[in-house]
Amino acid sequence: xxxxxxxxxxxxxxxxxxxxxxxxxxxxxxxxxxxxxxxxxxxxxxxxxxxxxxxxxxxxxxxxxxxxxxxxxxxxxxxxxxxxxxxxxxxxxxxxxxxxxxxxxxxxxxxxxxxxxxxxxxxxxxxxxxxxxxxxxxxxxxxxxxxxxxxxxxxxxxxxxxxxxxxxxxxxxxxxxxxxxxxxxxxxxxxxxxxxxxxxxxxxxxxxxxxxxxxxxxxxxxxxxxxxxxxxxxxxxxxxxxxxxxxxxxxxxxxxxxxxxxxxxxxxxxxxxxxxxxxxxxxxxxxxxxxxxxxxxxxxxxxxxxxxxxxxxxxxxxxxxxxxxxxxxxxxxxxxxxxxxxxxxxxxxxxxxxxxxxxxxxxxxxxxx
Amino acid sequence: xxxxxxxxxxxxxxxxxxxxxxxxxxxxxxxxxxxxxxxxxxxxxxxxxxxxxxxxxxxxxxxxxxxxxxxxxxxxxxxxxxxxxxxxxxxxxxxxxxxxxxxxxxxxxxxxxxxxxxxxxxxxxxxxxxxxxxxxxxxxxxxxxxxxxxxxxxxxxxxxxxxxxxxxxxxxxxxxxxxxxxxxxxxxxxxxxxxxxxxxxxxxxxxxxxxxxxxxxxxxxxxxxxxxxxxxxxxxxxxxxxxxxxxxxxxxxxxxxxxxxxxxxxxxxxxxxxxxxxxxxxxxxxxxx
Numbered sequence: 001x002x003x004x005x006x007x008x009x010x011x012x013x014x015x016x017x018x019x020x021x022x023x024x025x026x027x028x029x030x031x032x033x034x035x036x037x038x039x040x041x042x043x044x045x046x047x048x049x050x051x052x053x054x055x056x057x058x059x060x061x062x063x064x065x066x067x068x069x070x071x072x073x074x075x076x077x078x079x080x081x082x083x084x085x086x087x088x089x090x091x092x093x094x095x096x097x098x099x100x101x102x103x104x105x106x107x108x109x110x111x112x113x114x115x116x117x118x119x120x121x122x123x124x125x126x127x128x129x130x131x132x133x134x135x136x137x138x139x140x141x142x143x144x145x146x147x148x149x150x151x152x153x154x155x156x157x158x159x160x161x162x163x164x165x166x167x168x169x170x171x172x173x174x175x176x177x178x179x180x181x182x183x184x185x186x187x188x189x190x191x192x193x194x195x196x197x198x199x200x201x202x203x204x205x206x207x208x209x210x211x212x213x214x215x216x217x218x219x220x221x222x223x224x225x226x227x228x229x230x231x232x233x234x235x236x237x238x239x240x241x242x243x244x245x246x247x248x249x250x251x252x253x254x255x256x257x258x259x260x261x262x263x264x265x266x267x268x269x270x271x272x273x274x275x276x277x278x279x280x281x282x283x284x285x286x287x288x289x290x291x292x293x294x295x296x297x298x299x300x301x302x303x304x305x306x307x308x309x310x311x312x313x314x315x316x317x318x319x320x321x322x323x324x325x326x327x328x329x330x331x332x333x334x335x336x337x338x339x340x341x342x343x344x345x346x347x348x349x350x351x352x353x354x355x356x357x358x359x360x361x362x363x364x365x366x367x368x369x
Numbered sequence: 370x371x372x373x374x375x376x377x378x379x380x381x382x383x384x385x386x387x388x389x390x391x392x393x394x395x396x397x398x399x400x401x402x403x404x405x406x407x408x409x410x411x412x413x414x415x416x417x418x419x420x421x422x423x424x425x426x427x428x429x430x431x432x433x434x435x436x437x438x439x440x441x442x443x444x445x446x447x448x449x450x451x452x453x454x455x456x457x458x459x460x461x462x463x464x465x466x467x468x469x470x471x472x473x474x475x476x477x478x479x480x481x482x483x484x485x486x487x488x489x490x491x492x493x494x495x496x497x498x499x500x501x502x503x504x505x506x507x508x509x510x511x512x513x514x515x516x517x518x519x520x521x522x523x524x525x526x527x528x529x530x531x532x533x534x535x536x537x538x539x540x541x542x543x544x545x546x547x548x549x550x551x552x553x554x555x556x557x558x559x560x561x562x563x564x565x566x567x568x569x570x571x572x573x574x575x576x577x578x579x580x581x582x583x584x585x586x587x588x589x590x591x592x593x594x595x596x597x598x599x600x601x602x603x604x605x606x607x608x609x610x611x612x613x614x615x616x617x618x619x620x621x622x623x624x625x626x627x628x629x630x631x632x633x634x635x636x637x638x639x640x641x642x643x644x645x646x647x648x649x650x651x652x653x654x655x656x657x658x
Contacts, residue, residue, distance in 0.1 A: 187376055305595070362474065
């Protein structure tokens with residue numbers, strides 16, 4: 001029963017009963033077809049997500065199986081109506097054409113009239129308005145000056161969290177391996193006890209505590225200062241790396257399973273504890289690190305509640321940014337769908353690049369779980 | 370001593386960020402504090418703990434939310450098997466294929482919030498893609514609306530199950546892979562049908578996997594929050610009000626802090642106990658070789 005996961009996975013390609021009878025082959029074909037059909041269906045919502053980012057509010061009550069044909073900009077359209085349907089920000093419109101913000105533009109006017117009134121050539125108007133008509137969701141999202149910073153912040157917090165969590169959890173796991181002393185057992189149980197503590201119970205006190213500590217940092221009070229922003233992001237990372245029952249369980253059990261003989265023979269060969277850790281233990285840490293990363297990467301990247309509570313609006317992560325587009329009365333769903341895709345795309349890219357890592361992590365994590 | 374040094378960095382963070390807040394919250398449970406800036410705070414003993422039973426205003430919100438959450442959990446649990454177990458059994462027969470596994474895992478990348486928006490995209494009454502498709506195919510009935518109670522308790526689990534398919538597939542497939550092939554081959558040679566193999570060989574040896582999947586599903590279902598926010602649970606949509614939303618509201622916006630904290634204990638501690646009980650039960654049913 002000492003089959004490693006890898007050999008098990010490698011041996012299974014031939015299927016469980018490798019008989020080549022015709023009936024078996026047909027059955028196998030059916031099973032493959034079912035799975036492939038499921039995979040195709042699974043990806044359909046993503047396809048529609050992409051399509052719907054191109055469907056304006058005006059067209060949204062129709063089923064579009066592919067993006068609707070791009071509309072022509074209609075210069076005779078009312079500015080007011082256009083602004084509502086295509087989420088045009090009138091202030092930005094004015095700024096783009098050099099009009100002062102205080103200048104009142106009658107929403108019932110057409111763009112043609114505005115062009116005549118202020119001497120703006122028609123080509124310029126069309127050029128400006130075209131993206132709104134064609135790629136509305138993406139335009140609004142990318143034009144949001146907070147979008148790329150939010151993306152960067154999310155990435156920074158996620159990477160910081162992952163690195164910190166893995167490093168600290170390795171230390172903790174090494175310190176607790178074997179669970180021999182009373183101290184080790186107490187600490188281990190302390191971590192496990194976390195599962196019994198309802199998250200909502202500690203959410204608010206935790207917030208107050210962290211805020212209290214943050215306020216002690218000089219410069220934190222200035223809203224918008226870099227100190228404040230960085231302090232908040234660091235606070236989020238600290239919250240991520242604090243460790244939990246799962247991280248402790250995974251690392252402690254895995255390190256405990258490293259045979260003592262390895263340590264002893266290294267000792268006999270004259271290696272110091274640090275040499276042992278560096279050359280023998282570290283390479284073995286790939287497996288628990290993979291499991292932990294698979295779970296935590298998605299969790300950190302997609303965290304909504306944490307950033308919502310701790311980060312200022314000008315310092316948020318991607319998900320909170322998207323949620324802020326949900327209006328009180330009307331919501332520009334094109335932006336929301338674009339935002340959802342934008343938040344998933346980086347994860348997908350990382351996932352595809354590190355696929356083998358992920359698969360191993362997911363499967364071995366499931367066994368340990 | 371070396372162990373203490375190794376363990377300290379994370380332990381320090383852990384105690385500061387988890388246990389210190391816990392001890393800050395404990396005294397509040399026995400008061401009538403409405404928010405953390407509340408100045409008029411009185412000690413009321415165990416009043417908060419029994420409130421959910423005798424206070425009608427709270428009961429009106431809590432018990433329906435419990436009912437919705439429980440229904441949701443039940444359907445969610447069903448979906449774990451419909452998606453995860455079915456896929457695992459199918460994939461077991463053809464051998465592990467990392468490409469297919471990867472694609473099945475993709476929906477897991479969606480955040481809770483994103484899943485809620487996808488639900489809206491598919492199942493809104495007027496603009497939902499599925500509803501539009503049904504209408505195009507000639508169906509004249511009522512549109513499927515995710516923002517109703519039936520929607521959130523019965524339809525949302527399908528989406529959540531879809532998202533968790535990869536996760537549950539990994540759990541069940543790992544369980545299947547630990548079964549020694551000789552057992553299965555012997556059964557086939559003895560003429561056992563597929564269903565008999567399932568009942569007598571696969572399932573008994575998959576008990577730990579079932580236990581893990583059950584616990585994750587149970588705890589996860591009660592903690593669902595982001596998805597409900599996207600469906601309007603924190604605003605007007607009463608049908609998206611599950612326990613997590615009610616508790617959150619009491620704690621943050623409805624000026625009933627102490628009560629919210631107490632409710633979170635009353636809801637989640639029994640749940641954790643249940644999870645531990647399930648773990649114990651699993652050991653009893655475990656197949657001993």
